[in-house]
Amino acid sequence: MTASGPHSRPDAPRRSRPATVTVTGAAGQIGYATVFRAAAGDLLGPDTPIRLHLLELPQARRAAEGTALELQDGAFPLLEGVEVFDDADAAFDGASVGLLIGARPRSQGMERADLLEANAGIFSVQGRAVNRGAAEDFRAVVVGNPANTNAYIAASHAPDVPRERFTALTRLDHHRAVAQLAEATGARVAEIRGVAIWGNHSASQYPDLTHATVASRPALEVLAEQGLGLDWVDRTFIPRVAGRGAEIIDVRGGSSVASAAHAALCHVRDWALGTPADTWTSMAVPSDGSYGVPEGLVSSFPVVCRDGRAGIVPDLALDDFSRTRLERSVRELEEEREAVQQLGLLGPRR
Ligand SMILES: NC(=O)c1ccc[n+]([C@@H]2O[C@H](COP(=O)([O-])OP(=O)(O)OC[C@H]3O[C@@H](n4cnc5c(N)ncnc54)[C@H](O)[C@@H]3O)[C@@H](O)[C@H]2O)c1
Numbered sequence: 001m002t003a004s005g006p007h008s009r010p011d012a013p014r015r016s017r018p019a020t021v022t023v024t025g026a027a028g029q030i031g032y033a034t035v036f037r038a039a040a041g042d043l044l045g046p047d048t049p050i051r052l053h054l055l056e057l058p059q060a061r062r063a064a065e066g067t068a069l070e071l072q073d074g075a076f077p078l079l080e081g082v083e084v085f086d087d088a089d090a091a092f093d094g095a096s097v098g099l100l101i102g103a104r105p106r107s108q109g110m111e112r113a114d115l116l117e118a119n120a121g122i123f124s125v126q127g128r129a130v131n132r133g134a135a136e137d138f139r140a141v142v143v144g145n146p147a148n149t150n151a152y153i154a155a156s157h158a159p160d161v162p163r164e165r166f167t168a169l170t171r172l173d174h175h176r177a178v179a180q181l182a183e184a185t186g187a188r189v190a191e192i193r194g195v196a197i198w199g200n201h202s203a204s205q206y207p208d209l210t211h212a213t214v215a216s217r218p219a220l221e222v223l224a225e226q227g228l229g230l231d232w233v234d235r236t237f238i239p240r241v242a243g244r245g246a247e248i249i250d251v252r253g254g255s256s257v258a259s260a261a262h263a264a265l266c267h268v269r270d271w272a273l274g275t276p277a278d279t280w281t282s283m284a285v286p287s288d289g290s291y292g293v294p295e296g297l298v299s300s301f302p303v304v305c306r307d308g309r310a311g312i313v314p315d316l317a318l319d320d321f322s323r324t325r326l327e328r329s330v331r332e333l334e335e336e337r338e339a340v341q342q343l344g345l346l347g348p349r350r
């Protein structure tokens, strides 16, 4: 084990047993933007103390140790300890939550597919580490791209952990879709329900407004009143949401960070504590065959979380347009799965 000395605070209030949260790529941009909010209670709520396990590459270990010092300086009442690792087995030992962020981000001109080979190897190693030593209640969100397929790879190497515990982040896309709809209709974000992201966290994703409401009225009706018809949805809304990652890279000069960290925190918090009673969210979860998505593929769906389970919202009517868009994104996921299979990156569970 290559942990640095943990700092623990015996005077911290004990509400329940602390949950061990393993954050990979902890010294990277999203990792750094995530860990302080996790320590403040934004990950598992204000009643669950946490221990942070920060996993980094050996060359970034010192930077992660610096982050650990800053976490200590935050004197967070919920933070019961921080340890830094450069070994995946040690970092996932006893983990209840995995924030699998560490991976190379896309730079200008790169497509997500270019990241497949560069990043996929990371998730085989981490899947095996989870299988060996994570806690029984372990659940993970993969942020590192290509997130859906990386989650699939990790799950394939962890045959003893229920597959549904490996999910990928499409909550950022969900937030982007909600924000774009709010802007187009002049509504408040809080008035919007029922937006859904289907498929891959990539340009092929399908941000779906057909079930969305704005202040309890069908979103498509509200948009139509403003002169924004299906053509606007098809030509402006969908490409804007699906291409937002690239837009951020172009405008900011680097891939999204704080919005991604916020989305990852919301994803885990809703999974652990439940989605609001009157709506759903979007998460990429292993398909149970719903909506024709092949079983096991990690695809984004509208989900409702209750009692620590993320269930795909059943029986939504999908019109021809929606079905075609979903099928296109699922085809891309199948191609990614095929590519990692050919690279020999999949584990014993297929
Ligand atoms: N799903 C989403 O919505 C979403 C949104 C934004 C970014 N991302 C992705 O998140 C990932 C991280 O982005 P970032 O901006 O934080 O990148 P970054 O380069 O700032 O940080 C990545 C960190 O991961 C570390 N790392 C690499 N391999 C590792 C390994 N095997 N174990 C542990 N740590 C490892 C690196 O040392 C680095 O510190 C990228 O793949 C990016 O494309 C996903």
Ligand SMILES: O=C(O)C[C@H](O)C(=O)O
Pocket: 105, 106, 145, 172, 244, 245, 246, 248, 255, 256
């Ligand atoms: O698009 C990217 O490569 C970065 C990230 O996945 C995003 O959606 O912002």
